[in-house]
Amino acid sequence: MEALAQVAALLADRTRAAFCGALLDGRAWTATELAAHARVAPSTASEHLTRLIEGGLLVEHRQGRHRYVALAGPHVAELLETMTAFAGPDSKPRGLRAVSASEAMARGRTCYDHLAGKLGIALKSGLVELGVVTADLAITPSGLIWLKELGFEPSKRQVSRACLDWTERVPHLAGAAGAHLCEVFFERGWIRRIGTTRAVVLTPAGEQGWRELGLI
Amino acid sequence: MEALAQVAALLADRTRAAFCGALLDGRAWTATELAAHARVAPSTASEHLTRLIEGGLLVEHRQGRHRYVALAGPHVAELLETMTAFAGPDSKPRGLRAVSASEAMARGRTCYDHLAGKLGIALKSGLVELGVVTADLAITPSGLIWLKELGFEPSKRQVSRACLDWTERVPHLAGAAGAHLCEVFFERGWIRRIGTTRAVVLTPAGEQGWRELGLI
DNA sequence: CCGACGTTTCGGCGCGGGCCGAAGTGTCGT
DNA sequence: ACGACACTTCGGCCCGCGCCGAAACGTCGG
Structure with a gap:
């Protein structure tokens, strides 16, 4: 030890x-x-x-x-995520700017290479609804096909992993699949960073795209 | 942070x-x-x-x-496991006793409430072979039935979780399913602790039991 | 009731480490 | 060639904290 x-x-x-x-x-x-x-x-x-x-x-x-x-690498991000999830969010955002920044983070943010916050939870719910993943965030056979249609290619990295969200206290999708979806969403302009922070928003185009995929 | x-x-x-x-x-x-x-x-x-x-x-x-x-609770064990897996094993066991103790730990040990070490890897391989879990350690539908026949009852806790082994550098089965199997093996006398340490061995009865289940 | 034992509180010691500013190195732009 | 800039190294300050032993407290057994 x-x-x-x-x-x-x-x-x-x-x-x-x-x-x-x-x-x-x-x-x-x-x-x-x-x-x-x-x-x-x-x-x-x-x-x-x-x-x-x-x-x-x-x-x-x-x-x-x-x-x-x-x-x-992702393994460091996973370590930090695990520890942060255990520690909980920082107690007191001070001042108006800090409060609105932390609210933006709670709505949606990147967790190194995948989505977290309410946006991450929404994505997970949609994927469960579509049968891409189980409630335990394991990829289903049909889910793998669905991912491949979006350009996903399996690698050595674990395909799906549950990452505990430190604002929502609910697991969301991490691992190679989570990273790939996040990447695709950025490429298509479906999500966009707010300023230089980790906070992200779903753009109008993103909202439509998610609707067409049946995610919302 | x-x-x-x-x-x-x-x-x-x-x-x-x-x-x-x-x-x-x-x-x-x-x-x-x-x-x-x-x-x-x-x-x-x-x-x-x-x-x-x-x-x-x-x-x-x-x-x-x-x-x-x-x-x-299990969440603390998961935190410790994640950090230990990242940190790697302690460098140098000193003296004969320490060496044989660390070898016993590498062969098989408990990781809070589930099996790890070579024994944990063997269990995982067997479960994958049987189709109880996927290579990514996600429980399959038929696997859930198999577990229920061994007395497993789903609860709020995540059924399966990958835990990175710090001696083998390979993920093995943790979560509620891993904990249940470990418990059953102890009850049936299939595994036994060595002294007062975390190290465990598969007993002759255990070897036969695993064979009958098709795990080895 | 008394002694043994597990645990806790407190004072004090010493080390490790986080911080800074000043000075030095290397790189870039003009 | 020169100054501006990003970064590093070094010395020194000081606070935090891990450690112990002594003493106090509570519980158990006889």
Whole structure:
């Protein structure tokens, strides 16, 4: 259990945890961006990033004078999701901006590479309704065909996985299938990010698309 | 991400992590037992236990002058499993006793309420062979009937869940179904604990039972 | 009722680690 | 070539926290 403590220690610091939370949007951030986000000096951020990379949680990608970092993969996102689901949402959003931001996150957001929030729950309900997945979020044989018609190709990665939503406390669809659907929705302009946050909305085109697929 | 850091901090200490690791056997331990296990003074253990309980990871059950503690539920076990799978096994078992103990754990052990190790992998393979679960560890309709014949009754808990094995790096069966099978195997004397550890072995009766069920 | 035992509280010690600013390195744009 | 910029390294500060032992409390057994 020695190793467990070491991984936990990496996430036990509010600044490093804030970095990981920001990176849950699935994009790569520069060191300076993360420093500003967590309100610490660049030198402090640099040291934290080095530790997170050595611990295998993050990967870096140097480009000129920039140091881009990103989550090391879906397995890290799953770890963070599991822990966040256990910990529950942060207690008190302070101020009007923070409140409206957290409401937007609750309506819909990306969870690294798939959809979460009320939007994620709606997607799951639709998929269950269509018989693509069972109530336990296992892909059905007919569901696999349905996914393939949307361009899904099975890989080594687990096709479906339940991810516990930390705002709704209900499992939604993660894994390769969840990631693929999210990708397709972005490509088709059915969902769109709000500003630079993880929050997303269903566009009018998306609403129509979902209706045509029988998701709503 | 504030809340994530707080949960992580609970597990970021080697002593508290050792407590949780010991409690992964699913039983309730007294404060003194845990103190001896982690080689710290009783007073130190007492303070750690209070913190873990306040953090929701453990529950206590006072009985006379004893303070029994146990994991707060399957969700805590899942959290620990996810983190341990990410962290990997502890590096170096020291001495002959430690080596043979870790080999026994690799052969078969309980993961809170279900089977893991090579034994868990064997069980999974058998279940896939029988068509009880898919390769992704989702229960099939016929598999549900098979489980019910073994006394399984669906509840609110998720029926099947993939748990990543930290010795084999392969997912095995957790969730309500995994817990039920483990329980049945213990009742029938098919598996037995080695000493007081989490390690288990398949008994001769168990080998025959598994053969009759078509698991091996 | 008394001693043994499991547990808790408290004071105090020492280490680890998170933070910053200053100075240094490397890269880009002009 | 030069300054601006992103990042890193280092020294130093200080707070948090894990540890223990001593003492107190509660329970059990005789």
